[in-house]
Amino acid sequence: MTVTIYDVAREANVSMATVSRVVNGNPNVKPTTRKKVLATIEQLGYRPNAVARGLASKKTTTVGAIIPDISSIFFSELARGIEDIATMYKYNVILSNSDQNKDKELTLINTMLEKQVDGILFMGGTITEDHINQFKTANVPVVLAATYDDTKEMASVNIDYEEAAYEATKHLIEKEPNQPAFVTGSEETSINRYKFNGYKRALEEANISFNESLVVEGDYSYDSGIEAVKQIIELQEKPSSIFVVSDEMALGVIHGAQDMGYKVPEDFQVFGFNNTRLATMIRPTLSTVVQPMYDIGAVAMRLLTKYMNKEEVAEKNVVLPHRIEIRDSTL
Amino acid sequence: MTVTIYDVAREANVSMATVSRVVNGNPNVKPTTRKKVLATIEQLGYRPNAVARGLASKKTTTVGAIIPDISSIFFSELARGIEDIATMYKYNVILSNSDQNKDKELTLINTMLEKQVDGILFMGGTITEDHINQFKTANVPVVLAATYDDTKEMASVNIDYEEAAYEATKHLIEKEPNQPAFVTGSEETSINRYKFNGYKRALEEANISFNESLVVEGDYSYDSGIEAVKQIIELQEKPSSIFVVSDEMALGVIHGAQDMGYKVPEDFQVFGFNNTRLATMIRPTLSTVVQPMYDIGAVAMRLLTKYMNKEEVAEKNVVLPHRIEIRDSTL
């Protein structure tokens, strides 16, 4: 039924070893026999079985990628970076969504390890000891992308979130020297803590006292941005600017404000984070922190290939450059 | 080094067959021995090798998904539907981007077949004979998602694009009885032809003569929407409404018009397609055709599981319901 290497060997009057050699491009084959083998491969319609190869060679040329939500504009961009580099290095990727749910994450890691992936790319909110232990049961490399492990034990690719948030906040304060509201995500997520620290540092540096009630927690969605700005507008002392940790939520903030008759940036400056495509798909266009999502994915995958090939790695915790892009949602 | 089923068998004083049975939940195992085996599995840290299992059983519980571009807001939503149902049925998915490039598509199909996927989900613009031939070399089922095969040979999940476009156009015409501009994608893509047919039918039904110059081709991107509207505005006889085949491009059309001082919907009504999250992330909110992307992915994956399980399939060309959502970008 299915054509195997053995069938090809028989038809071509060679041994399976020889067929294996030509399939794998081993130079130790006489051109004539190579040609003969290639011809019968074509004729028989032979297709190598990667599963059998994987069992014999202990390499699957497949990596696993665990991602919170592929339908998010942020992560899908990251995934594209991963995929492109994976393709470039001849790897396939098994992609799975975790919804940042710890149990799912742990299960997924296990499933991927069962499938004998050659490496794992992990994106998530929080890295716990359980995660690290689970990873240690693997004898394959793991790289975190846009994900922080406070212990720095694991290889990772990120930007400097603290500094980026600091710069954004500073920009806001320079225009209007009072405390911007801070619309963030769960404080369980390390990255949000770093962003908060940067925000706080900018305040302290400008001698602006910190008012807890200007910190609002959302879930990164557009709707939660609308909710957040409603809450902010009801405050006794309204801020004159709002720093939002994701672009999508920032769009919600802008539209929420506009829908209630406020003007951006005149009544509220709004600063986003990530520079997703959304940032220019709104009026006023969104000032935001440029986080190179695609590059983070690409670099993370590249780093993983180095580990998989047992190459030397100069820096296991890669920090990619970020910058601030000022558009029309700020003064 | 790695613990195998054989190690577990030896330690637990049973045969590998018994270990295999407990691992696979076969009921023909005495509770006591099951317990014993489970204990030594735990103790030894045994993890089943899915590659070996795949080779022996000829099933990998992995499916392949070929998608034009995972970073697109449209396809990433579709992918999420696929992933969720795949997870529900215990499949993993190898996801790869094709950029709608025929060679890449053909290569990807081949690679996935080499990896012995149990089925393939395909999303793309054009299905050629080469595609169909390539699929035929597979002895695994294939399902098309949001993709048309004019021969109807292949299983697929879609909506009725012709009818949907007809309804949208009709709505526009009812408000303003003249020809709307039509901003579309490549006419090589069958789906665009169906949409065009629906648009045309609505015109004919209303006895509106068709002017070719009101048809503009874009590439679905925001920027190409901006370009398209620029081109439309330069026309001798400007239309009073614009039907755009993708939401993202429709946002470009709206902002392009607004940036030039026009009002939506007063100067131009704008109608989108897909109802991606973007549709409510703009002011005015976008009237659009609701295409259930997530459901298309989910239903396609479900259909694939049926084929993989050799279940009876009532309808191989599934047409999901669509509807029109009127928001503020139309009168």
Added chain:
DNA sequence: ATGAAAGCGCTAACAT
């Protein structure tokens, strides 16, 4: 340059 043979870790009859 080519071949022979031993696995890789598991499933699936078949036997008991």
Added chain:
DNA sequence: ATGTTAGCGCTTTCAT
């Protein structure tokens, strides 16, 4: 209920 035994299709020494 449990064990025995062939493979699954390939890679990889080791010979020649």
